[in-house]
Amino acid sequence: MIEFIDIHKAFGPKKVLRGVSLTVDKGQIMFIIGASGAGKSVLVKHLVGLIRPDKGRILLEGQDVTALTEEEYYPVRKRCAMVFQNSTLFDSMTLLDNVALPIRKHFNVSMKEARKRAIEKLELVNMADAAERFAADYGDGMRKKVAIARALTLDPEFVIFDEPTTGIDPISAGIVDDLIRDLSERLGVTCIVISHDLRSIFRVADRVAMLYQGQFRLDGPPAAYRETDDAVVHQFINGLPTGPFEL
Amino acid sequence: MATEAAPAPQPTQGEETPLLHRFLEGVGGPFTFVGREIFELIRVFALTFFYLFYRPIRWREVVRQCYEMGYRSMFFIAVVMGFLGMIMVMQTGLQAQKMLGDLSMIGALFLQLLFRELGPTITAAMIAVRVGTGLAAEIGSMVVTEQVDALRMNDAEPVQYLIVPRVIACLFMTIVLTCIAMVISFASAMAGAYLMFDLNPRTFYNTDLLIWGDFITFAMKSLAYGIVIPVIGCHAGLAAFGGSEGVGMATTRAVVNASLGITFVDFALSAFGFVFIY
Secondary structure (H helix, E strand, C coil): CEEEEEEEEEECCEEEEEEEEEEECCCCEEEEEECCCCCHHHHHHHHCCCCCCCEEEEEECCEECCCCCCCCHHHHHHHEEEECCCCCCCCCCEHHHHHHHHHHHHCCCCHHHHHHHHHHHHHHCCCHHHCCCEHHHCCHHHHHHHHHHHHCCCCCCEEEEECCCCCCCHHHHHHHHHHHHHHHHHHCCEEEEECCCHHHHHHHCCEEEEEECCEEEEEECHHHHHHCCCHHHHHHHHCCCCCCCCC | CCCEECCCCCCCCCCCCCHHHHHHHHHHHHHHHHHHHHHHHHHHHHHHHHHHCCCCCCHHHHHHHHHHHHHHHHHHHHHHHHHHHHHHHHHHHHHHHHHCCCCCCHHHHHHHHHHHHHHHHHHHHHHHHHHHHHHHHHHHHHHHCCHHHHHHHCCCCHHHHHHHHHHHHHHHHHHHHHHHHHHHHHHHHHHHHHHHHCCCHHHHCCCCCCCHHHHHHHHHHHHHHHHHHHHHHHHHHHCCCCCHHHHHHHHHHHHHHHHHHHHHHHHHHHHHHHHHHC
């Protein structure tokens, strides 16, 4: 279980998070939605220590990870993988080496063994055929799929997906959705997904929380977003250009 | 699962900061900014120094950076130092001709100046422009595209992975480039003296004023600049935020901070030389 308790975070005068609390149960697929710049990525980066809160606590399976040192975060990051918004592949490496990198860093295995494991993960996202090509040769969609494969190399218990289907074609987006669902159902992996993709939300989410002005506006199952009377949520979900929603 | 309606968010607009608070922020802001900047620089410098002695060092990246920083800067530095040598000798030659009428010591003076100041410091200023900004832009881009976060997620310490190879390469190449720049500058000054004042190159090439202390000063300055420039450039890159605007600000910050850093180091080492060596 992941618990964010009363998280506050400001960047200079801008208060991004104003006392956010959230609990994500084991094996759950939790979607976090909100306008661009609402603080969704900022919130999830607190879990793996990429950003430290000004106030508040983060518990991972009951362990307080709020004030760990960089070295103490290493085992946490092994358990908790992250797929970044920008894919973050290293252009000078082949796709295979990109995926093999975490295996070589975390486990004392031979290059051959690391590459074998990496191929298995690339097969999950239908990218095994391109394993020996360089990351720089591919567009955003392909890179994103490889980034997902890389995140899964350490068989994490928790995976954070930051806009995993943005910029990829609908079929690939469907593959990613199925992968997330599969991770949760078959392996019991807890998934936190940041997304604007309404189709994905209604297809795979167990629970959806909407971040608005530094706090959660609505937290519940996807159906709750269709039934809500909240004008702000209604405007956001339906993509209406006018209404009470303040950007 | 039950739907939880969250409490209404705090208002974001219409919040007024007290006047005294704003006044104190305005007065103290620049001091806290400079203090934080110096603290962060010292922290990055200390971490870099620590990881310099920590295995593994990415030697292939060091070689690649040597090529990027050294080979690709050579033409720019050679041209500037070549012209600078000629301009310096022309200006000093004219003054010396008017006041003394004797140009026999101009080469010896120029050589001493080249070792003590002109060679290491002007070369460092050009390396700061060419290399420091490049480092800030490269690492700043990695920060804003979350590549540095990805490194941290893979247990790779950004200072060890990114900064250490660049510092080793810049340290080595600063010394090499400074030596090349000095040779070119002296040769062009010698040619200039011959063409403009008909001064025999054998007369110009005069090492009488050089002492061992000049070599020590030259070595100390080159080494210090070779560390200061990449650390400042990489620090500016790591501190980048936002998008392309943030990367632009990082490059500006790198060139300003590196110029200030070079000036302070130059002053400190020149004062050291004045007190203990000359």
